[in-house]
Amino acid sequence: MAGDSVISPQRSKDFGKHEHGCDHYKRRCKILAPCCNKIFPCRHCHNETSNSLSNPKDHHDLVRQDVKQVICSICNTQQEVTQVCSHCGVNMGEYFCDICKFYDDDITKGQFHCNDCGICRVGGRDKFFHCEKCGSCYTVDLRDNHFCVENSMKSYCPICFEYLFDSVKSTRIMKCGHTMHMECFSQMTMQNHYRCPICCKAVLDMSAFWEDLDMDVSILCNDCNSTSTVQFHVLGLKCRQCNSYNTRRITAPANH
Template identity: 65%
Template structure:
């Protein structure tokens, strides 16, 4: 049970981290303009209404459309504002009037990115907005990533959750495409080393290619098939070339990758 605040300054801190949901700690709830129902936050709304829906046909609450909030301390419904008009409680230590967003846990380092149009976490000094990719990335990726237009404006290719405003950490692969970090790690654990979107290798595969070289050298093809050729497309460098067919794999003559696919099969003797 919380004690009543005795001064204006104390009232601003009244209930800090004592209210909220699994997504945010805050001292207010929101009224969803789309269904007129009350939820702790927009994520709670989205989870409730999309529990059994198709991931590609989801109904999302638009944060900027929220007009009314309900103070969790005095239950007063009112227009969106940081301070309750009735009891004076601060409904969130961090407040963004553009996103209608409240959060008490300021250690997250919340900041509003005007280019993204939403609030991000992690500290403004640790991120930059890539204009071509259309999203905020870690400063470690400045001039150090492959740009893909609107790379975050799609669903994770593994779990199909929309990436742009996902609460989960995301990673940028060598090819420039993005996915959740946890989905990427699970993919690597299952020995899947190609981007699910473009099929390019996502890690350095040179050692694996060397092992395939050795395996091919130790496994000669029968005489009737030894000089058969096949046209291949390399997923890593997009080069198209004609190479000798081998049952183990076809090596790109340009970048030496075995991440290739056959586009014209060889003709075998009857």
């Protein structure tokens, strides 16, 4: 194993906690990626780097379970995957999963490993359940309260095309059962798009909007100057006197 040229003293397990890591995780180790034999702070850093290479043939993702070697950020010792550094004795991650080869010093995230998903999740084990049909963990308020779509999370966000199953971003389950990132969902609805990009079903309760469209409105005809009451139509409002569509609405629905 590679390490400092002099023997480092044994340190407390909390030494250097929250002082090392990257934008994705606070941790006291780096990983040696077996796919390209390069050192990265975490698998996300690896994936961002490898997938930004100029040659598309070089693009690849790191399989987290394949990591065999890590490098302690405190004493620079390379060693097999383990929680406590074999050389200086620090916890290389306050949270550690030997299956996912995952380290994180910020345990306020409530990390837990889901055996059915096969990966670590965040948010607290008691706040999530695993839906067998959807193939993923959901918050307990969705138990028996969502429309199941087989392996719905093992797909790509229909907006940004990032793989949802192991994404670090929060997700939204729509009424139809399809999923997308919460941030992408918010951006979509802010732009007045309310249909699922996959199946075109409404993603929100649109009943109030449909009621507005069913209401009669008063219009003024720009051609004959008469007023009339007609049923709202998204394409145009027809004057009852001269049949012109050159009109404008002069009253809004009563519930506006």
